[in-house]
Every structure is written in C-alpha cells, then in structure tokens.
Amino acid sequence: MPRVVVFDEFGGPEAMHIVEEPALEPSAGEVRVRIEAFAVNPLDQMMRSGTSPVPIPLPHARLGIEGTGVVDALGPQVTGLKIGDPVILTAIPDASVRGSYAEYTTVPANRVIVRPASLGGTEAAAIWVAFSTAFGALVEKARMQPGDHVLITAASGSVGRAAMQIANQIGALPIGVTRHAAKKDDLLAAGATAAIATDQTDIAEAVHHHTGGTGADIILDLVTGPGQQDLLTAARPGGTLVAAGFLDPRPTPFPTGAPLTIFSYRSFEHTLDDVVVKRMSAFLNAGVRLGALQPAIDKVFTLNDIVEAHRHFEKGPHTGKVVVTT
Template sequence: MTTNGVAGLTTGGAKRGTDADAERNEPGKEAETVRGTAGQPGAVGRDVVTGTVVFDALGGPEVLSVRQLPLRTPAAGEVLVRVEALGVNRAEALFRSGGYYYLPTLPGSRLGYEAAGVVEAVGEEVTRFRAGDAVLTGPGIEMSAQGVYAERVVLPEDSVVRRPAGVDAVAGAASWLAYSTAYGGLLETGGLRPGDVVLITAASSGVGIAALQTAARIGAVPVAVTRTVRKREALFTAGAAHIVVTGEEDTVASVKALTGGLGADLLFDAVGGAGLAGLATALRVDGTVVVYGWLDGTSSVMPMNWPLTVRGYANQALSGSAPGRRRIDAWLASGLRDGTLRPVIAEEFEGLASMPDAHRRLEENRHTGKLVVRLS
C-alpha cells in the first residue's frame, strides 16, 4: 500500500480520432431545420433525420452501427437536444452485450444515456428550459427507446438537467453519471462522514475517480483499490489518499494496517461477486457496504462479519425524484465551480462512427477516467 501526501486533481488525456470518415453516414440536417424560440415549443421538419447509433443483436462493439433515423417534433413536456459530446459508460457496454439489468429491444435498439448538448427546441408545457440552454442528460432514460448516442435526441424534460456554468461539453459528458452515483452512493446511502475511511473498488473508472474526489471533498479518507501498479500515480493525482494494489498485497491486511487494526468505515463496491464477502472483512465492526455495480458478473456472496450494513445503490432511485435531482445538481455545480470535482478524461474519440472503438477501449480496462466521444 502506498500513501499520498497531497492529492491533486487532473483533467486531460489522449485524443483519438478516426480514419473512418468515408464510412460515416451523412450527418442530420442542420439547426435551421429546427424551429423554436426561447421558451416556445419547437417543431421539426417532416423529413429531418439524425445520425443515431443502433444495434440489432447482442454482442461486442462490432454490433454498433450508425443509421439515419427520423427526428420527431418534441411533444408536450419534451426537449430536443443537439448533442455535442457523449460519455461512454460500463452500463452501456453491458446493455449492448446483454448483461445489464434489463435487456434491449431488438432489432434497432438505441444506446447511451449520458450526453452534453444544447437545447434546440422545446414542446408545450416545458418550463425549465428554452432554446440555447446548455444541458446534460442522464436521469430516467430507457436506452432502447431513448438512447442518446445520436446527433440530436428528443427526451422528457425530467431526463435533462442544466449544465453548470463554465463547463464545456467534454467535461459535461464525463460528469453527471459519475458524480451523481458517487454523491448518492457515498453520502446519501452510505452516510460517509468527515474522517471516515472509505474503500473504493474499480477506482480508476469514471465513478471510481468521482468517488475519490467526493470523499476527499467532505474530509473523508479515500482508499483506492486497483489491480495493477500501473495506475497508481494516476490515482494519486485523481484524489486517492492511499492505494491498495490487489496484485501485489493482501487488501484486507493492508486496510487493517492503515486503520490501526480497526478496518475501514465504508466499502463502495462496483464489482460484487464471490469476492465481496472477503473484501467486506476489511471493514470495522458495524461498517457499511454499498454495492453499486456487478462487474464480476456472478451472484454476490453475502458478507457474514456481522454486525454489518449492506446496501444496494441504484442511481435512478435518487435521480428519479425532483428533490434528488436538485441535490445532485447542487453538489455537482458547486464542486465543478470550486475545483474539488474535476472529471478526468482518459481519451477523446471523434464522431459517432468511432463508438465501436470507444467501446473496445472501455473493455480493455487499461484507462483511468472517462472515455468521451465528441460530435463536431
């Protein structure tokens, strides 16, 4: 285990283009085909189409393709968003391959729920947005029907949140899901407090880095768990106070040594599976486990080192309510504004046609931070 004296934050990373321009479908019609003024309902021409990523069968990244789909007029309570950047998330890869908690509707399923963009038009009864507003997507999106991997997308008003001032599209596309999950899982569900030691698995993921920064922001002690020493320095830079490399040391023994034999207060786990029971023994008596993912792919084994609280966190339970979205938005905006929350961009890809490459990179598990696809 290694310890960080001062945990800095970082953005930046590699930028990846694609030489597949010749294979791209023609982009959707330009903004002038969308009629709408600030605060007024918008209409879309009958023949307008928009480039959209779809898939017809479960499988690897190769099942993804770009098609031109009709772009309908926003109905009452809906918002039309021109997408500028897309966050690529583990849940989307699971959905594409059939491993998510609900299955896609095939053929012709859409994909994706995290985008940054600009409102182009609104339907009747929309009160919180108007044309020209910079926004993020995320809450309550059913990916088969509403997936946001597209040049333009029509969504319910409640699935759109205002992008914090001063945040560009790439940072925005890397922010909402990661920081809402970290906030909801650690603070609202896990009850993390200043001085608490929190063990964070899958620490190099977008949510993992958001959890490191969220814990540090409130004065807790974030301990990153990673499988390889190669990611150590990047995790220190991202905000970890201590790092446990599972390939080199005994995780439970290292955490016990760090805490004077007491154990960590909270385990924030994205992996689950048979290893959960053993990892939970790194907690103190009456500690808390918050499981928010199942990357292991097998059934989790219930920890038996009681007394212990085990909670499963579903982001929709918090973001699906107006009060929950208000708290998430306040946390995210204030953290981005004061610099304590800064998304780490591992790599940028260009255009919808690069989405299979982005998914391949995601599944290599070699990156630290968030993968983002820019639409220009």
C-alpha cells in the same frame, strides 16, 4: 438528416450502425436536446451484446444513458429552460428508444440539468453517470460524513475517481484499492489519502493500518464477486458496505463476519428522483466551481467512429471515460 446509432441484433461493436432519421418534436413536458457529446458506459455494452438485465426490443434499438448538449426545442408546458441552454442529461431510463448515441434526442424536461458554466462538452459528457453513482452510493445511501474512512474498490475507474473526489470535497478520507501496485501513485495523485494494491498486500491488514486499527467506516464495492468477502474483514463493526458495481461477473457470496449495514445500489434509484437530483446538481456545481470535481477522459472519438470507440472501451481497463463527440 440527423444521425442516430442503432443496432438490429445483439453482438459485438460491429452490430452498431448509423442511420439518418428526422428529429422528433418534443411532447408536452419534454425538451429536445442537440447532443454535443456522450460517454460510453458498461450498460451500453451490455445492451448491445444482449446481456442487459432489462429486455431490449429489436430491431432498431438505440444506446446511450449519458450525454450533454444544447436545448433545441421546448415542448408544451416546459418552464425553467430555454432554447440554447447547455444541459446535461441526468437519466434516460428508456435508452433503447431515445438513447444519447445520436445528434438529437427528446427527454422529459426534469431529466436535464443546466451544465456548469466551466465544463466543456467533452468533460460534461463524462461526468454525470460516474458522479451521480458515487454521490448516490456514498452520500444518499451510506450517509458519508467528514472524517469517515472510505474504502473504494476499482478506484482507478471513473466511478472510483469520482468517489474519491466527492469524499475529499466532504472531508472524508478515501482509501483507493487497485489490483496492481503500479497504479498506487496514480491513485494518490487522483485524491486517495492512501492506496492499497491487492497484488502486494492483504487488504484487511492494510486498511487497519491506515485507519489506526478501527477499519473502514464505509466500503464502496464497485467490483463485487467473491472478493467482497475480503472487504468485509476490512470494515469496522457497524460500518456500511454499498455494492454498486458488477465488474466481477462471478456470484457474490452471502456476506458473513462483522455486523454491517449492506446496500445494493443502482444509480437510477436516485437519478429518477427530482429532489435528490436537485441536491446532486448543487453539489456538482459547487465541486466544479471549486475545482474539486474533474472528470478523467481516457480517449475521444467522433460519432463516425462509434464502432472503434466500443472496441477501445472493451479493451479496458481505462483511467477515464471514453467519450464520443457528434
């Protein structure tokens, strides 16, 4: 029978175990997907450890908000898809019930998109959450335009790298921020027009240098916490800050300083919107076809090694996604 990763109590990676369950038949408007690969995300770790902002019902909770596979069965009233279509899962809001850490799952048909032909399973498993988060924050929220200077924190991570690639595809100018000077060359190679190491220089001074004194038009803050105040001094008056991460668990002070438009962003805001997902899918296909969007892979595990995959993920930080194949 198909295998599924579940956990019956909150805890470390060892709380997860594999069980065998029959594959469910898709209901009306749903498809069943044979999962080929999925990626590990911070929300998975939060759900498993009991720190998720959303209550997780125990026992027998599942994990996984990202994955790719092949349509295996169609429920009644499903159109536009056929059995055998390679797809990417775009949203699994009830991941504790039908998460992607499994060999099969069922999802509403409007929660998958056809996978770009040139993307393999491992790459497709690693691209959507990072890409859709960055696209939603920069394009849908901040209305990024060609020529905008875009300051991106945690730029070495998967969302940061996707943000730099999307900015380049549009014609904006991404400025990558890292805590370590040793990562600057890597950021430049990944598409940053400039790289700032906070262990080496003052961020506001560096940003004003790289923007000719005007400051950043858009700031994508994937860290938040007390350091956000330093970012505000790097923005131009009237600019935009999008807080889309939570890498620093400390409280974020109330923003002060220059007048800015400030958004708090979570990707489900747009990945549950069919119209926006259609735009995302078109942009993704174009970027992959042109070679502008390429997910970074840190390490690949098999489903049998899911505990080790989470242990590796928790060691962080990584320069790409941790992917698990089934």
